[in-house]
Amino acid sequence: MALSEFDLIYRYFSALGRGDAVDLGVGDDCAILRLPPGARLATSVDTVVEGVHFPEDAFPEDLAYRAVAVAASDLAAMGARPLGMTLAITLPVVDELWLRAFSEGLAAAVTDFDLPLVGGDTTRGSLCIAVQVFGALPGGKALLRGGAAVGDSLCVSGTLGDGAAGLAVVSGDWRGDPEQGDYLERRYYRPTPRLALGLELLDTATAAIDISDGLVADAGHIAAASGAKLVIDPQLLPLSPALQALPDREQALRWALSGGDDYELCFTLPPGAELPAGCTRIGRVEAGEGVDCGLDLAGPVGYQHF
């Protein structure tokens, strides 16, 4: 990577490249990370594009924070401990004010998620942000999608539907309480990757995924990889006070079931395993295939990328 170009951003937060696993950060041909003895590397990349993954009038701070949170959520879903990240950003112009604001959001994410920025690349073009995250998996362990077994409980962390409702707020489509709108907008722009929960589940969960495209769509990946059927009881879905207060309960349930952008974890626990704090049992694993949520969700379920 070329320091000369990346330097444009990096100078705003060079102190944020330090971390226990970082042997060499920005400034050479590669970054060098040290994994704990016996650990394996977990890595994932997520790209966000202006006008596709976020509204064009988004604050640069939120944009940066959200891009990192979304990528970090994949580490959480594997049970990986964060080591660091790199950033490949394409910018139409070099706007110092924009960069400073962007870097502030990035700095907050670096701190919140323990993901020092160890390298990157800056190029000219339409605004596009690719965050690559690195994490360590101890021993032979990993939270995969394919281990759910008949009789397991189906569980989720946090509350569902807030991401989709937040996007409705951002898009001007929110018909609920304006105060709750602020909460939801924040949930959309500042999701919380469940990193600590991922580590906790590494020894107990049989399968896990993060909810980016919507519960039913993402649970479908566990069902397909595990060769089982996931049954969801909509009455058990955890809803935030903001969504509970919504007069249109069907809308709230649709957001919780098929809206995306929640970045909570969906996972399966074997019989007898203790439910972690802040999590809810929403269903069970049965023989069969696919996801049954007991409702007819008309229209496309989950976010369609193309």
Add this chain to the structure above:
Amino acid sequence: MALSEFDLIYRYFSALGRGDAVDLGVGDDCAILRLPPGARLATSVDTVVEGVHFPEDAFPEDLAYRAVAVAASDLAAMGARPLGMTLAITLPVVDELWLRAFSEGLAAAVTDFDLPLVGGDTTRGSLCIAVQVFGALPGGKALLRGGAAVGDSLCVSGTLGDGAAGLAVVSGDWRGDPEQGDYLERRYYRPTPRLALGLELLDTATAAIDISDGLVADAGHIAAASGAKLVIDPQLLPLSPALQALPDREQALRWALSGGDDYELCFTLPPGAELPAGCTRIGRVEAGEGVDCGLDLAGPVGYQHF
């Protein structure tokens, strides 16, 4: 990462995700790589954008190959052994013919550089390709930019200037022999990252960098990081037969000194170290700072990213 989107490309070359270090490839929340015991992770990301880093009429095969080669060159410059890569690609439309051709070039690069594709992300937007490469560095070793010492030899691999001359061919600015134009165009689109040389240099070279922005610009990074002056003798620059045959010798030297896109290695060797095969001694390390090539290179030296 979402399989549903990346699958668009991945189905064309799913057999190419296998590798010794790959414990888990495409299809879960993260890829999992296994490093050799005691090895450290080297990683770098390079983004190429249509109309900026490559002509708009480039063949998709060449585009894919070049994007991977450019990223792999950073592993070579660190002396890292390739483990795998991920690909974040933004596409304006889903064009199956384009994707098939792109995937062919990608497959060739996967094979040539031992870089199985272990994950990625596909999004909609202006064409933009970010390749993240992963390599293993044994023990505490790494080829850094900062170790050049007074008295060392300055050396390069291969021949210089072919990348810039190739870009002139692609842009219709080549005034030399058309047959040599074909060779140069191929050198531009299909550069050769010096991965084996990087591994060889790990035990001997005091500093190294790959030449992406032009010899003088990139040697300048070694000079700055090492706190030394690099003196280049232009008479010693290795030129391909295509550039040697060019009637305008000054143009050939300018391309060799300040053209980019060569992806050869520039490195320093301590006194007594043997020059590896295919490499040329082009100067020496002296006390001082900067790069002295004995010529006045009017105009900007090296590729300016903004």
